[in-house]
Amino acid sequence: MTEWSGILPLFKPAGMTSHDCVMKIRRLAQTKKVGHTGTLDPDVTGVLPICIGQATKVADYLHDEPKRYRAQVTFGVSTDTEDASGTPVEKAAIHGKLNEQQVRDVFKQFTGEILQVPPMYSAVRVNGKRLHELAREGKVVERKPRSAIIYSMQIEEMNLDQLRPTVRFTVDCSKGTYIRTLCVDIGKALGVPAHMSYLQRIKSGPFTLDQCYFFDEVERACADHALDKLLFPLDQALLQYPHVEVPAGRVQAIRNGLSQRHLRPGHWNIGDKIRIYAPDGTFLALHEVIETDRDMGVESKPVKVF
Known part of the structure; x- marks a missing residue:
């Protein structure tokens, strides 16, 4: 059996957890030494570097690297999960109440070091239990704010003259940043309910969207015993040094x-x-x-x- 070693930049599809992706790669590559480098929610797509074999030794370093996302915030509705998959908890009629300059000014407030309260639907542990487990039991517990760094945000498109105004943007941020919470907090700064209605990770450390392989490509490579052709050397995770x-x-x-x-x-x-x-x-x-x-x-x- 071939012992594969390297980093596979995988395009994570919607509907799978990051752990699902790891388990599938383990089956395809026929190895237990597989790990991912930064959790993506099931609905989120994009760059998910997978470390295989010896490369699992550098997974933590890759996980610590900055990430880039393309996101969309929708104003007028907030949800219990802070994204589009959740149940609406607040609605407001805000058609015509937001203007471009107002939105741009608020976005600028969220660059640099910020504090975020982890969402209840997250994997953060409180007293030994994950928040999303407590949330599904209908419980809400106090969470301590956590520091995150927003290196830059660029607004790509604004659609403010509609019933549910939207803003599409890209953001470069540190590990552990909750884009869902960022969207909600931007809404709060504007005085309106909001939620994240779209998210795709377009860069993770040195890996970009155009470098990613889809599962059908990985399956073919494994069937042909040629997975190594898709793998980057493990030092690709350490180029910052x-x-x-x-x-x-x-x-x-x-x-x-x-x-x-x-x-x-x-x-x-x-x-x-x-x-x-x-x-x-x-x-x-x-x-x-x-x-x-x-x-x-x-x-x-x-x-x-x-």
Whole structure:
């Protein structure tokens, strides 16, 4: 049996959970070592990087990377789930009450670091139980606000002169950002009920929508024993860290988990991470800087060895 290893940028279809996607890839690739890098709700489509084999070692790093979404907020109705799948809880007639400048001004208020209260229909745990489990029991519990970062938001289209006004936009944000809650909070800032009526993830870390494969392509590749042709190398998840090449004589030492002294380092600080490569381009390890010395150079120790 072939041991696949790499990152599969999957296009997650609507109607499947991220866990469903992982389970299906496990069956197709015939391996248990499969993990995803950032949950998407069942109704949401788009980029879902799947780590297979050795690449599961870098899943957390990819999960921590910024995400980009294309979303739509609909004004005039709020729901219990904060998205279009939920039950309406508030309605308001707002036709003609919103103008473009007003909307643009409010969107600007939500860039930078913001605080969000996790929605009840989410996987956050409170006292050992997931919020969505409590919500389905009809319970509402107090949630502490969480910090998120909105790096940028771009309004793509506004349709304000209709019964239920909509705004379509793209947003670059940190991990853990709830776009549903962002839509609701934008509505609150405008003084109207709102919910998220559409969402697609169009970028996750370095992976974009046009790089993604559909399940039928994955199925064909697995049937042809050619899944490797769809996989990106695992260091693709670590491109945010500097590339460092070590001499051939140090390759085995790095593979054995030893530290490395760098005599011509970049502008690194203690705690910075670096990617270590052999002269032939083989990715060896992810290291962390543990010592900097003006005369002796920089020392790094392994975080993960591949």
